[in-house]
Amino acid sequence: MKIEAIKIYGFGKWVNQEFTLPEMMTVFYGENEAGKSTLMAFINGMLFGFASKKSKFINTYEPKQQAVYGGEIQFLHHNKKYRLIRRYRTNSEIELINLQTNENYPNPQPILDDILGPITSETFQQIYAINADELAEVRSLTPNELEQRLLKIGAVGAIGWLQVADKFEKEAQVLFAANSKNGKRPLNGLLNEYRRTVDNQLEIQRQLPTYFASLESLQSQHVAIDNLKAEIKKRQATLVELNELARLEPLYQQMRKLERKQAQQVQQINEETKVRFEQLQFQKTNLIEEITHLEQEMHTSDISSVYGQEFEQQVTKLQPRLGMLMEMAANYRAMEQQVNQLSGQYQTALNKFNELNSASQLQRVTPPTKQNKSVKWTIGAIVAGIVILLFLPFTIIIKFIIAIIVMAIIWIIGQQTSSIEITNDEKIPMANIQVAQSQLLQVQQQLQASQQQLQKLVQAINREQQGINNLKLENVQNSVIASDFPRQLQQINQLLNEYMAEQQANALGKADQVYQEQYYKQRQQQLANVRREMQxxxxxxxxxxxxxxxxxxxxxNVDAQQNQELRAMQKQFTELQIKRLASLTTPVTDLIASTNMQLTQDKVQMEALESQLKTSQIQHLKVVSNGTLNEVEQQVANLQHDFLSGLEDFMVKQLTSQWINEALKQSSQQRMPQIILLATKYFQMLTGGHFVAIKMESNMISLVTSTEENFTLAELSKGTSEQLYVAFRIAFAQVLADLIEFPIIIDDGFVNFDAQRLERMHGLMLDLSTKQQVIYFTSNPTVLTDFTELQIVTL
Incomplete structure (x- = not known):
């Protein structure tokens, strides 16, 4: 975890305050009462919860101004950024936001617990936080107490447990001293009084021979009951152990199976070989893709004409004549426009002539013979038009135009012939009719000449179209209609342009093809080399x-995963449990059943013995006739009870003290080799290379200087003892970094260090910050020169 930013709504003296921690090494610098300890308490409260109770011994850091209690912390954990928000001290509200996905977790506490792992507020203070009060306490320890604390520093909470163990040890010594002769301690006095009372009891018992037999019977019954109780207790303990083994037995069988697999594992491929082979595979894949691409390009860039030799011959014929054909098409369009224009002029002249002629005919009575002649001429014109439409070899439009012209000419001639017979008394002047007739004939002559030229041009175009059709050119449509000729020439021109472009492209592609072939051969050689190296x-x-x-x-990979599973399984067993399961020849369930059966039998036997004891006690009371003996026996029983109760209290306190020390020793020794290895490195840095080794033999710590002198803890100065303790504390935090990584937080922890030691400590913090975030609260101005401006936050 790395804390990146802090925002305080309201907490102690801080209100609406934001801090950014851009560096792994961050120094909060300020004078006393600047709010350093308040800020440290805020970080603790944000991660693990604010204080829920108020008292004169608990500082809840209520805001000095009116503000919402709480704030925000932005932190990085396993390459994911989170924002943690807490509001209010009681009935606290908590939010956790994943800043990469903007997911606001609806139930944030389990996610936060998973991030924090096993770290609580107390363990955070004992592992990752160092303050001046703790080092001041170290200065007050005796060498033996310091040694015990260092040896058990790997056990979280060891300091508090050591205090409890010391308390029990002292209380036990107050109760009883095995070698004490004066009997002043409570248990000693009870034991002496018990011995005197028993002697008195024996004296009385000697006077009652019958009593001895009864007493012996009672004692033997008590012994039998005690033995049976011990046996029952033993069987119950065995049953608890067997139930635990029954729970672990399937896991044990699975663990053994994995161990057998692990024994058969062979590590053929190391990491270096794996990386190199994967690199070669990557190169091979890229080369194959590149070669395939080159083959496709070489195949598609094969320089060959899609038109063929026959097309080239056709192009050779067409290309020189294309300009002449284009000119012929232009002449056709111009001649066609001229014919259309003359046809319009002719129609206009014909209409005018018809109007004048019709008007003159209405003014006179036409003899029947003249009317008959006009009809004949009209019929003749129609027949001529039909013949032209049927037999002339022109297009339908041209034939239609010629038919109209011929019909008009025949009809006009007929009218002119008839008009000779018109009388001189006509009102419309004949001069006007003659002028119109002259104009009509002139236009007719021009139209006939243009039509003849157009017919010749159409015949020439048709011959060219037939030649084009015979060529059977792709994308050029066949036609025998002259009006389609320009479109055909346009298609031919486009086809020739495409052909010329392909010829130019083929000329340029030959050089590229030679280069591609050389490059292709190089890549094939590289691929062969890669394949040989892979082999x-x-x-x-x-x-x-x-x-x-x-x-x-x-x-x-499967083996590695199984090995990891195996290590996780092995951690769930104690060494004794593994030995016990390995020694079993009978299924645990059968052992549980037989033990339950034996326990039931023992309980039944216990009930019978207790019933028999009651009967014997009644008989014993009958034997005892001396009241004094009863009183002495009661005194003995009372003294025995008091002594046993006191002895039990003594044993509980003594054994508890021993158990605590042994448990802390076992917990610490699991990590101690790693802690000593790192502590040696840090202690050497803090002492300027004066001490170069830390040795631990028979739970005794000794220090070796650069001149190979050995020092005990009793021979160290208070300052050096502090340095040694700091080295052990930081080493322990580093050892736990593999399991969970938290920032190391130091609150004015080195106020007793001289300038040289403080400078080395600052150097050690900078070295630690390369791997783990370090947050340093201090009022010492030397940080202004020992750290950069980016690393210092001035309060």
């Missing part, structure tokens, strides 16, 4: 091909 790697690990290599990697 060399495969041979070095005794494998044949890539599939076997990947199968072996998968197997090794």
């Amino acid at each position: 060399t790697v495969l041979n070095s690990v005794g494998l044949i091909d890539e599939s076997e290599f990947h199968l072996q990697l998968v197997k090794q």
Whole structure:
């Protein structure tokens, strides 16, 4: 975990305050009462919860101004950024937001618990927080107490437990001293009085021979009952152990199976070989893709004409004549426009002539013979038009135009012939009619000449179209209609342009093809080299091909996962449990059943013995006739009870003290080799290389200087003792970093260090901050020169 930013709504003296921690090493610098300890308490409260109770011994840091109690912390954990928000001291509200996904967890506490892991507020203070009060306490310890504390520093909460153990030890010594002769301690006095009372009891018993037999019977029964109780207690303990073994037995069998698999594992492929082979595979894949791409390009860039030799011959014929054909098409369009224009003029002249002629005919009576002649001429014109439409070899439009012109000419001639017979008394002047007729004939002559030229041009175009159709050119439509000729020429022109463009592209592509072929051969050679090296790697690990290599990697990954599972399983067993399960020849369930059966039998036997004891006690009372003996026996019983109660209290306190020390010793020794290794490195840095080694033999710590002198803890100065303690504390935090990583927080912890020691401590903090975040609260101005501006936050 790395804390990146702090925002305080209201907490103690801090109100609406924000801090940014951009560096792994952050120094909060300020004078006394600047709010350093308040800020440290805020971090603790945000992570583990604010104080829920008020008292004169608990500082709840109520805001000095009116503000919401709480704030925010932004932190980085396992490459994910989170924002943690807490509001209010009581009925606290908590929010946890994943800043990468903007997910606001609806139930944030389990997520936060998973992030914090096993770390609580108390363990956080004991492992990751160092303050001046703690080091001041170290200065007051005796060498033996310091040694005990260092030896048990690997056990979380060891300081508090050591105090409890010391308390029990002292209380036990107050109760009883085994070698004391004066009997002043409570148990000693009870024991002496018990001995005197028993002697008196024996004296009385000697006077009652019958009493002895009864007493012996009672004693033997008591012994039998005590033995049976002990046996029952033993069986109950065995049953508890067997039930625990029954729970662990399936896991144990699975663990043994994994151990057998682990024994058969063979590590064929190391990490270096794996990385190199994967690099070669990557190169091979890229080369194959590149070669395939090159082959496709070389195939598609094969320089060959899609038109063929026949097309080239056709192009050779068409290309020189294309300009002439284009000109012929232009002449056709111009001639067609001229014919259309003359046809319009002719129609206008014909209409005018018809109007004048019709008007003159209405003014006179036409003889029947003249009317008959006009009809004949009209019929003749119609027949001529039909013949032209049927037999002339022109297009329908041209034939239609010619038919109209011929019909008009025949009809006009007929009218002119008839008009000779018109009388001189006509009102419309004949001069006007003659002028109109002259104009009509002039236009007719021009139209006939243009039509003849157009017909010749159409015949020439049709011959060219037939030649084009015979060529059967792709994308050029066949046609025998002259009006389609421009479109055909346009298609031919486009086809020729495409052909010329392909010829130019083929000329340019030949140079590229030579380069591609050389590049292709180089890549093939590189691929062959990569394949040979891959085969060399495969041979070095005794494998044949890539599939076997990947199968072996998968197997090794499975083996690694199984080994991890095995280590996790092994941590769930004690060494004694493993030995016990290994020694079993009978299923645990059968042992539980037989033990339950034996326990039931023992309880039944206990009930019978207790019933028999009551009967014997009644008989014993009958034997006893001396009241004094009863009183002495009661005194003995009372003294025995008091002594046993006191002895039990003594044993409980003594054994508890021993158990605490032994438990702390076992917990600490699991981590102690790693702690000593790191503590040696840090202690050497803090002492400027004066001390170079820390040794631990028979639970005794000794220190070795650079001149190979040995020092005990009793021979160290108070300042050096503090340095040694700090080295052990920081080493312990580093050892736990593999399990859970928290910032190391120091609150003015080195006020007793001189300038040289403080400078070394600052250097050690900078070294630690390369791996683990360090937050340092201090009022010492030397930090202004020992750290950079980016690392210092001035309060």
